[in-house]
Structure formats: structure tokens, C-alpha cells
Amino acid sequence: MSPPLIDAHAHFLHGACGRSDWEAVNAARFRAGETIGVTCHVASVLGTYGFTSPTYFPSPADCTIGNDAMLDICAREGDRVRMMVTVNPNHTSHALDEIARCVERGAIGIKLLASRRADDPLLDPICELAAKRRLAMLHHIWQHRTREWPSQEISDGADLARLAERHPSVNFILAHIGGGGDYAHTFQAVRDVPNIFPDLSGSGVDRGMLDSAIGALGPRRLLWGTDLTMETGLAKLRALDVTGLLSPDDVECIKWKNAVRVFGEGRLPVQ
Amino acid sequence: MIDVNTLIGPYPFRFLPHPDAETLVRVMDREEISEAWVGHLPSAFYRDPTPGNAQLYSARVKFADRLKPVPAIRPDWPAWERVLGEAQAAGAVAVRAYPMHWQLGPHDSRLSEFGLACAEARLPLVLTVRFEDLRQRHPMDTAGDLTAAHVRALARCSPRVRIIVTAAGKDMIEEVHWGLTSDEQRRVLWDISWIWGPPEDHLAKLFRTIGAQRFVFGTQWPLRLTQNPRANLDLLPGDVAGAELADVESWARQ
Numbered sequence: 001m002s003p004p005l006i007d008a009h010a011h012f013l014h015g016a017c018g019r020s021d022w023e024a025v026n027a028a029r030f031r032a033g034e035t036i037g038v039t040c041h042v043a044s045v046l047g048t049y050g051f052t053s054p055t056y057f058p059s060p061a062d063c064t065i066g067n068d069a070m071l072d073i074c075a076r077e078g079d080r081v082r083m084m085v086t087v088n089p090n091h092t093s094h095a096l097d098e099i100a101r102c103v104e105r106g107a108i109g110i111k112l113l114a115s116r117r118a119d120d121p122l123l124d125p126i127c128e129l130a131a132k133r134r135l136a137m138l139h140h141i142w143q144h145r146t147r148e149w150p151s152q153e154i155s156d157g158a159d160l161a162r163l164a165e166r167h168p169s170v171n172f173i174l175a176h177i178g179g180g181g182d183y184a185h186t187f188q189a190v191r192d193v194p195n196i197f198p199d200l201s202g203s204g205v206d207r208g209m210l211d212s213a214i215g216a217l218g219p220r221r222l223l224w225g226t227d228l229t230m231e232t233g234l235a236k237l238r239a240l241d242v243t244g245l246l247s248p249d250d251v252e253c254i255k256w257k258n259a260v261r262v263f264g265e266g267r268l269p270v271q
Numbered sequence: 272m273i274d275v276n277t278l279i280g281p282y283p284f285r286f287l288p289h290p291d292a293e294t295l296v297r298v299m300d301r302e303e304i305s306e307a308w309v310g311h312l313p314s315a316f317y318r319d320p321t322p323g324n325a326q327l328y329s330a331r332v333k334f335a336d337r338l339k340p341v342p343a344i345r346p347d348w349p350a351w352e353r354v355l356g357e358a359q360a361a362g363a364v365a366v367r368a369y370p371m372h373w374q375l376g377p378h379d380s381r382l383s384e385f386g387l388a389c390a391e392a393r394l395p396l397v398l399t400v401r402f403e404d405l406r407q408r409h410p411m412d413t414a415g416d417l418t419a420a421h422v423r424a425l426a427r428c429s430p431r432v433r434i435i436v437t438a439a440g441k442d443m444i445e446e447v448h449w450g451l452t453s454d455e456q457r458r459v460l461w462d463i464s465w466i467w468g469p470p471e472d473h474l475a476k477l478f479r480t481i482g483a484q485r486f487v488f489g490t491q492w493p494l495r496l497t498q499n500p501r502a503n504l505d506l507l508p509g510d511v512a513g514a515e516l517a518d519v520e521s522w523a524r525q
Binding site for chain 2: 024025026028029031032035036142143144146149180181182183184203204205206207208211228229230231232234235236238239242
């Protein structure tokens with residue numbers, strides 16, 4: 001039995017996302033996951049990834065198409081995959097219905113993109129449902145928002161902190177500290193908001209980033225993940241072992257124990 | 272294993288822990304890297320990088336067998352030819368240039384003259400696409416990423432020029448590679464420090480289309496985790512797993 005390793009931030013493609021190589025990309029995630037030792041990919045599908053509506057502003061219909069694809073993957077893959085249901089908070093009733101539909105079929109969390117600023121009141125009904133159903137919420141984050149950027153309505157750690165303070169019983173996963181922007185801003189912005197758990201994913205492998213995260217937030221607030229680049233995930237795993245800041249149990253917390261707490265006991269396949 | 276893309280010294284836009292030669296050598300021991308080509312990071316931001324070269328030469332003295340100097344030379348600065356001679360005398364294995372930081376366009380004649388001089392001196396030219404992701408740059412860091420046009424222009428400036436491009440991604444590599452003749456392609460190597468691995472498998476795709484022999488190992492320490500390029504190689508799919516990278520020393524001597 002492999003020791004648990006939970007990828008808290010993964011994505012899969014599907015046949016309606018306009019890429020002929022979608023199956024190869026999904027297979028590559030499983031192939032690399034096996035080499036790394038990932039025991040469970042907690043994943044979402046982001047609508048049609050821009051094919052019929054924008055990735056970060058998916059239409060309700062595309063959310064449903066993507067979630068259906070994700071449900072199929074879960075049904076096929078069993079314990080090595082768990083699902084986050086993707087919704088667009090601008091379409092409240094569809095979002096709430098979609099969450100209920102997918103949770104009935106096994107989804108363990110909610111994925112929000114960059115369709116609405118994180119502290120907008122439109123997110124409140126979704127968070128209320130998350131609190132009621134004990135669902136973790138993974139929110140796409142731009143580390144330090146200094147201006148608007150095209151193709152996204154970006155949110156940063158400070159925006160997410162305002163939402164998390166309004167919903168203290170919900171566990172929020174702050175997406176990809178290595179996914180672009182200034183992570184040093186994020187760590188200070190969420191330091192005093194204990195229901196925010198940043199994930200380590202993203203293509204950025206800045207030296208000092210992990211040390212700063214551990215120093216500001218401690219090992220009980222961080223989740224390991226990969227997002228779009230699994231080699232950076234493996235590099236961070238290897239780096240965690242040599243920071244000199246973590247005990248073996250701290251490393252286990254980042255690898256999987258924190259994920260169990262964030263998603264809820266019994267929802268992840270760990271022994 | 273030779274790491275062609277390391278630096279020492281602080282970075283002006285964020286804190287770097289221990290960016291010194293002693294720490295670099297300890298990291299190389301841990302990661303089983305035998306030799307590193309090392310530049311001086313602050314020199315990229317100096318108006319005149321020459322004093323930074325002096326710091327580089329003295330910092331590596333204790334580790335001369337492991338750390339090979341790659342000084343920076345600015346071709347629009349007076350007497351750069353003398354600095355190139357000093358680099359040769361100091362045992363430089365290559366030289367670094369930062370056209371974006373010095374506002375030199377791809378077709379600036381001073382850049383091509385410099386490329387020609389490096390070729391005559393048998394010193395490869397190390398170019399840097401970026402130090403940081405565009406999305407996190409300090410407002411005062413306005414240089415921008417190195418362009419594919421710069422690399423193409425330099426690769427064409429002499430049949431003897433040798434170029435190592437560091438910190439490039441798949442799109443730029445493909446744009447340059449397929450915009451060069453076969454002879455020109457052989458004069459350009461790419462480090463793997465910023466190329467994506469799975470699930471998109473950019474590195475594997477490049478190995479299949481361009482060939483692993485066009486690539487060299489590079490980490491961009493102390494800016495990035497040393498573990499990253501090795502992790503990328505470890506995650507290659509079966510058909511390209513274990514592919515041999517270029518032997519940079521023999522390539523440089525050709």
C-alpha cells in the first residue's frame with residue numbers, strides 16, 4: 001500500500017473541449033501521478049476550457065458538460081479520483097442546482113474560477129450551501145491583484161480573506177501559490193484567516209516560496225497539489241524534504257493529512 | 272551533470288535565501304551536479320556589468336573546479352572588447368548578455384558584432400529569456416522577455432556562433448528552431464529550466480520533434496528550485512525516458 005499523497009488541485013480534459021489530444025493529456029496525468037506516488041487526484045473540469053465559453057467565465061451549459069465529464073471520470077477511476085464541482089456564481093440558481101446534483105453523485109467540493117470577484121455577495125449563497133453540505137471550496141487566485149487582467153475577473157488573497165471571514169465554517173483552498181503573481185502578498189493577506197488553506201501548485205518554483213509559506217502559515221495550513229504542471233509538484237515535494245523547517249509529520253500533513261481535514265473525514269480514500 | 276544556468280548574488284526585486292557560491296556548491300552536492308556554469312545575477316541590472324564580473328571571479332576561486340565563470344558583457348558599452356579578453360583570460364566557459372535589459376533590439380548591429388566576437392573567441396553566448404514569470408514582476412522590472420527574433424538574429428550572425436538560451440518555454444523554442452536552417456539549429460542549445468512537463472508534456476514533445484540533443488540541463492538557481500529540471504526528466508514518458516541531453520562541453524568546442 002502506497003503512503004497517501006493527495007493532489008488537491010488537478011484538472012482533466014474531455015471530448016468537448018476542442019482538443020484532439022485530450023485523452024493523451026488525461027493519461028499523462030495518471031502516468032505522472034503514478035511515478036510521483038499520487039494516490040488521489042482531487043480534480044475538476046473547467047467547462048469546455050474556452051471552446052464554447054471562456055475558461056474563466058464558463059456558461060451554465062458548459063459547467064454542466066464539464067461536470068458530467070468529471071462525473072464519468074470518477075465513475076471510471078474509482079478511488080484514485082475525487083471531484084470538485086465547477087460553477088459560475090453569476091448564475092446562482094444553476095450553480096446551486098449543479099452543486100446539489102454533483103454532490104449527490106459524489107463530488108466533495110466546489111471549484112470557483114475567476115467569473116466574479118471572490119468577495120462579491122453573489123458568492124454568499126454558494127458558500128452557505130458549502131457550509132450546509134460541508135464542502136470545501138477551491139478558488140482560483142491571482143497572487144496580489146494590482147490591476148485588471150484580460151480573460152479573468154481576478155481575485156487575490158485579500159479578496160478571498162474577506163469571503164472566508166464571512167463564512168468561517170467553510171474551508172477555502174486558495175489556488176496555486178505558484179500560479180502567477182506575488183505569493184508573498186498572499187501569505188500576509190491570509191495569515192490571520194484560519195479557514196484558508198493555500199495549495200502549493202502552479203508552474204512557479206521560486207526558491208524561497210515554500211520557506212515563506214511555511215514561515216507565515218505553518219505546515220497545518222498548506223496543501224500539496226500540481227494544477228497544470230506536475231513536474232513542479234514533484235520538485236516541491238522533493239524540496240519539502242530539505243527545507244530544514246519541517247518534521248516528517250509536518251511533511252505528511254502537507255502531503256495528505258491537511259487535505260483530509262479540509263475535505264472532511266471519510267471523503268478521501270486514505271487508510 | 273553540468274548545470275549551465277546558475278547565478279550568484281542577490282536579485283533586486285525579491286529576497287533570495289543564500290545566493291552565494293558556498294550554498295550553490297552544497298546544493299550541487301545534494302543534487303549530484305558535478306559542475307555549474309555560474310553568472311553574477313546583479314550584473315544583469317548594472318549599467319556597467321564589469322565590476323560584477325570581478326565579484327564573480329573572486330567568489331568562485333575557492334570552488335574553481337566546480338564553478339565555471341560566465342561573466343556578463345554589454346556590447347553597447349565602451350571597451351567591451353577588452354572585457355571579452357579579460358573573460359577569456361579568467362577562464363570563462365561562456366559569456367552572458369541581456370539584450371532586453373540593455374534595450375538592444377534583435378537587429379542592433381552592436382549585438383551582432385558582439386555575437387561575432389564571441390564566435391571568434393570560441394565562447395558560447397548565454398541568453399536569458401526571463402528571471403521571473405511575467406505575472407509577478409515588480410512594477411520597476413520593465414525589461415520584458417527576450418524575443419525569439421533576438422535568438423534568430425544572433426544565430427545567423429556567424430557560422431561559428433554558439434548560443435545557449437535559458438528559461439525559454441515550448442512556444443519560443445519551436446518558433447526559433449523552425450525559423451533556422453539545420454546548420455543554425457545546431458548552434459543553439461536550450462536549457463530545460465522553464466519547460467513544462469506532464470500532463471501537457473511539453474518537454475517530451477520537444478524531445479520527439481526537435482531532439483534531446485538540442486537541450487541541456489539548467490536550474491536557474493538561486494531563483495528557482497534546483498529539483499525542478501530533474502523532476503521533469505524523471506517524469507518523461509517511456510518513449511523518451513532516459514534520453515541523453517547534449518554534451519555541452521563538446522558542443523562548445525566544435
